[in-house]
Amino acid sequence: MALRAQETSKSESEPKSLWHAVSPPGKRMAPLQGSIDIDVAIIGGGYTGFSTALHLLNSGASVCILEANTIGSGGSGRNNGQVIPVLSRVEPEDLERHYSEAGERLVGLVRDSAEDLFQLVRRENIACEAEQTGWFQPAHTVAHSILCEKRNAAWAARGAPCRMLDATETSNLLGSNAWDCGMLNPSGGHINPLMLLRGLAQACDKRGARIFENSPAHTIIRSGQRWQVTTPQGSVLCNAVLLATNAYSGEISSTLAPKVARSIIPVTSWQVSTKPIDEALARQILPQRQAVSDTRADLRFFRYDARNNLVSGGALALPFNGAKRIKNLIGRRLQKAFPQIGKPVFSHVWSGLVAITPDRYPHFHQLGPNYWSAVGFNGRGVALSVAIGRELAKAINGADLKDLALPLSAPTPVRFHGLVRAMARTALPYYRWRDKHPKK
Numbered sequence: 399m400a401l402r403a404q405e406t407s408k409s410e411s412e413p414k415s416l417w418h419a420v421s422p423p424g425k426r427m428a429p430l431q432g433s434i435d436i437d438v439a440i441i442g443g444g445y446t447g448f449s450t451a452l453h454l455l456n457s458g459a460s461v462c463i464l465e466a467n468t469i470g471s472g473g474s475g476r477n478n479g480q481v482i483p484v485l486s487r488v489e490p491e492d493l494e495r496h497y498s499e500a501g502e503r504l505v506g507l508v509r510d511s512a513e514d515l516f517q518l519v520r521r522e523n524i525a526c527e528a529e530q531t532g533w534f535q536p537a538h539t540v541a542h543s544i545l546c547e548k549r550n551a552a553w554a555a556r557g558a559p560c561r562m563l564d565a566t567e568t569s570n571l572l573g574s575n576a577w578d579c580g581m582l583n584p585s586g587g588h589i590n591p592l593m594l595l596r597g598l599a600q601a602c603d604k605r606g607a608r609i610f611e612n613s614p615a616h617t618i619i620r621s622g623q624r625w626q627v628t629t630p631q632g633s634v635l636c637n638a639v640l641l642a643t644n645a646y647s648g649e650i651s652s653t654l655a656p657k658v659a660r661s662i663i664p665v666t667s668w669q670v671s672t673k674p675i676d677e678a679l680a681r682q683i684l685p686q687r688q689a690v691s692d693t694r695a696d697l698r699f700f701r702y703d704a705r706n707n708l709v710s711g712g713a714l715a716l717p718f719n720g721a722k723r724i725k726n727l728i729g730r731r732l733q734k735a736f737p738q739i740g741k742p743v744f745s746h747v748w749s750g751l752v753a754i755t756p757d758r759y760p761h762f763h764q765l766g767p768n769y770w771s772a773v774g775f776n777g778r779g780v781a782l783s784v785a786i787g788r789e790l791a792k793a794i795n796g797a798d799l800k801d802l803a804l805p806l807s808a809p810t811p812v813r814f815h816g817l818v819r820a821m822a823r824t825a826l827p828y829y830r831w832r833d834k835h836p837k838k
């Protein structure tokens with residue numbers, strides 16, 4: 399099969415993913431033309447936007463979603479599909495210390511986020527190749543094992559259904575001796591990310607949402623007691639606005655919400671998928687089909703999709719010739735962890751932008767009267783952004799903020815944003831060194 403890395407369309411700035419190749423096509427939506435009057439305008443057609451929309455529609459609000467490209471062209475259509483009920487580097491006690499009671503509520507939301515997502519999939523009957531086989535975080539050094547044990551104890555103390563696996567259990571679960579132990583959370587698993595997104599969009603469509611593709615929001619301005627959002631061919635008059643643009647916040651319109659756009663660092667994450675692994679081999683490698691991402695800063699992660707393609711990926715320090723170099727890098731890593739796999743043959747290579755925040759916390763902002771944003775999911779947004787949609791919908795509906803798992807902060811633009819963004823990937827060699835020489 400031809401590699402898809404170079405395949406781009408006018409409307410999508412990123413290469414097409416495995417998910418775009420294997421998923422049934424989504425319903426195409428026309429661009430916004432003319433003026434509409436609605437309760438809530440949501441900017442960004444990813445999980446955050448559609449999850450919030452679904453809750454709002456269920457509460458009786460009228461909602462429109464403006465997507466700059468096509469639904470699935472952002473992170474929600476091109477991620478690894480791992481449903482992970484923890485944050486990447488922020489521990490539950492950090493959230494509680496930082497945000498007090500709102501932090502405790504956010505911890506509860508994160509803890510339940512994977513289970514909630516799989517329940518939503520079942521309730522809405524979303525065909526998205528969902529497998530609630532668990533999420534596993536293995537550790538490869540003594541220092542990382544200690545981190546993993548601490549993390550496991552912290553989440554278990556807060557009611558998460560996680561447990562530590564020892565060396566033998568880890569080796570049996572992975573079909574590899576490359577890790578020493580790990581934390582297993584059976585509420586996690588994996589989904590086909592694009593099918594999940596299209597399923598959410600379909601659920602919103604059925605409930606009467608107005609969904610517009612190829613409709614980039616260019617301005618959001620106050621109009622009396624209401625908001626006016628403009629696109630190249632139309633405008634929306636509304637009571638509330640949600641900016642749900644995450645890593646792509648500054649990519650389409652850098653002037654729409656510049657403080658938010660500059661509060662995150664968009665970092666390219668490369669994804670690769672192998673050709674289907676044959677049944678006999680798949681019984682040896684990851685036989686119970688968990689989603690796996692380890693404790694390294696330069697993360698090792700992989701999962702099977704429904705066709706037994708092993709879907710993995712990583713980051714590159716230099717941007718040139720990325721598709722070829724990531725195949726070589728991940729091919730070597732897979733072979734080292736799973737010698738029985740031989741030389742992996744890849745069918746698809748693609749990439750997308752992950753929104754990293756300097757403090758690694760997700761950030762929630764109120765940017766004006768009933769104008770909200772949620773960004774900075776730090777590569778953990780599948781379960782989290784879907785779960786946070788419920789809280790955003792409550793906020794938009796006027797709930798008391800002290801009852802919500804939505805700790806708000808002011809957007810803090812990163813100084814010298816352009817430079818920091820350009821330099822971000824050059825930190826990778828340091829992370830790799832740190833992964834091998836962890837702090838004691």
Ligand SMILES: Cc1cc2nc3c(=O)[nH]c(=O)nc-3n(C[C@H](O)[C@H](O)[C@H](O)COP(=O)(O)OP(=O)(O)OC[C@H]3O[C@@H](n4cnc5c(N)ncnc54)[C@H](O)[C@@H]3O)c2cc1C
Pocket residue numbers: 441442443444445446447464465466467468469470471472473474475476477478479480481482613614615616642643644645646647648649650651654667668669749750751752772775776777778779780781782783
């Ligand atoms: C390669 C990759 C792998 C990942 N793997 C995982 C994983 O395995 N597990 C996990 O938990 N998380 C993962 N993530 C993160 C996860 O995908 C994101 O956190 C999540 O999809 C964010 O959803 P969202 O709706 O907030 O943003 P997105 O899905 O990115 O949607 C934002 C949308 O806003 C649109 N937009 C931007 N500006 C405008 C504008 N002016 N007007 C209209 N629309 C606009 C964009 O076109 C985009 O479609 C990964 C991310 C990437 C990129």
